[in-house]
Amino acid sequence: MYKEHPGFEKPRNEKARIWRYMDFTKFVSLLNRKALFFPRADKLGDPFEGSFSEANIPIRAEIYRGEIPLEDISEIYKLLREFTAISCWHINWYESAAMWKLYLKSDEGIAIRSNFDRLRNSLRDEKNDIFIGKVKYIDYEKDTIPEGPLPSFVHKRKSFKHEVELRAVIQKLPPRGLSSRSKRPFVDGLYVPVDLDVLISRIYLAPTCPEWLFELVKSVTRKYGLKKEVFQSDLDRVPFY
Numbered sequence: 505m506y507k508e509h510p511g512f513e514k515p516r517n518e519k520a521r522i523w524r525y526m527d528f529t530k531f532v533s534l535l536n537r538k539a540l541f542f543p544r545a546d547k548l549g550d551p552f553e554g555s556f557s558e559a560n561i562p563i564r565a566e567i568y569r570g571e572i573p574l575e576d577i578s579e580i581y582k583l584l585r586e587f588t589a590i591s592c593w594h595i596n597w598y599e600s601a602a603m604w605k606l607y608l609k610s611d612e613g614i615a616i617r618s619n620f621d622r623l624r625n626s627l628r629d630e631k632n633d634i635f636i637g638k639v640k641y642i643d644y645e646k647d648t649i650p651e652g653p654l655p656s657f658v659h660k661r662k663s664f665k666h667e668v669e670l671r672a673v674i675q676k677l678p679p680r681g682l683s684s685r686s687k688r689p690f691v692d693g694l695y696v697p698v699d700l701d702v703l704i705s706r707i708y709l710a711p712t713c714p715e716w717l718f719e720l721v722k723s724v725t726r727k728y729g730l731k732k733e734v735f736q737s738d739l740d741r742v743p744f745y
Contacts, residue, residue, distance in 0.1 A: 505634065506624045511655040512637025515595065515670070518621045521705075522593040522670050523600070525607040528717065531614045535728040539695035540703075542589035542674055545657060547692055550664075554585040554656050557644040567651055580682055584653055584675070587682065589693050591672040593623070595638070601739050602666060604710055612717055613710030615737075618703055623672065626703035629696045632674045639669040653677070672696075704732050711737040 526534075534540065545553050564574055572580075594603050604613060618626075620636065627634055635654060641662045642649070649659050657673050674696070676689035707725065709718055713736065722734045 505630060505632075506627055507633040507635060509635045509637070509654060511650055511652065512635045512658055512673075513640070514636070515620050515638060519619050520595060521597050522595050522618050522620060522623065523603065523615050524591075524593050524618070525603050525613060525615045527608065527610070528612045528614060528721070531616075531721070532724060534616075535700065535724065535730060537695055538700055539697045540591050540672075541693055541695055542591045542672070543693040544586060544690060545588040545590055546585035548590065548592075550660070552644070552661060554581065554588065555644075556581065556649050556651075556656055557642065557647055557659075559644075559646055559648045560651065563648065564651070579684075581653075581656065583682055583684065583686075584656075586688050587676055587678075587686075588657055589674045589676075589690060590657060591696070592667075593618070593670040593672075595668045595670050599708055599737055599739065601711075604737070604739070608710060611710055611712045611714065613713065614721065615708040615710075616704050617706040617708065619705070620670065622703055622705060623670075626698040626700070627672075627696065628698055629674075632676065632696070634672055634674055634696070636670065636672045639664075639667070639671055641665040700728075700730055701732075704730065707732055707734045709734065709736050711739040713737075 564577060568577060594600060599615060624636060637658050640659050641664060642659055644661055649656050653675060658671055678686040709721060718736055725732060725734060
């Protein structure tokens with residue numbers, strides 16, 4: 505279930521809209537499983553995922569005071585990526601042309617609209633603590649990241665600032681301490697049960713999606729008993745002069 509954490513900053517307006525862009529197969533999987541997929545952090549494609557900044561290096565000797573060798577600390581934090589799963593959302597009052605282009609490989613794209621409050625209240629996972637917060641975009645040469653197992657997963661490089669990201673994070677640590685021999689809790693990620701009626705406020709289709717897909721999405725949505733409006737994006741509508 506949702507749990508607050510001092511390193512996870514909520515949006516100032518908890519009703520601020522958030523968006524999840526996906527292809528049709530992932531949308532059907534969401535409806536069929538009634539669960540959000542949280543990919544494992546090291547599978548997200550960014551080699552900096554879960555890393556710390558260079559500015560953290562000189563302060564670690566003081567923080568850990570020789571209790572843990574510094575090289576072991578780095579290895580532990582690198583391993584944490586395999587014990588952490590993340591669901592990524594885009595914060596924006598409106599749909600984003602940039603996000604359509606960034607996350608979709610064809611015209612068969614779908615975006616679900618929600619907000620922080622809906623996401624938090626939709627979670628139906630009683631086994632895991634789920635932390636939700638905005639990503640902070642920093643200079644990885646000058647700015648420090650708070651030391652600890654969770655904060656690095658809500659920090660990214662400034663070059664990703666356009667993503668305006670909100671993240672839900674799950675971390676499943678082994679009870680006997682973390683090591684390279686520890687059993688991984690998931691292979692690629694994990695599915696988190698959600699109440700779809702609470703989570704989803706609206707469903708949008710990509711600006712260039714074909715008419716048949718629009719009708720199919722409406723049909724599939726009805727089949728799974730989800731009573732939500734389906735909209736065709738109007739980003740490509742003909743301008744008026």
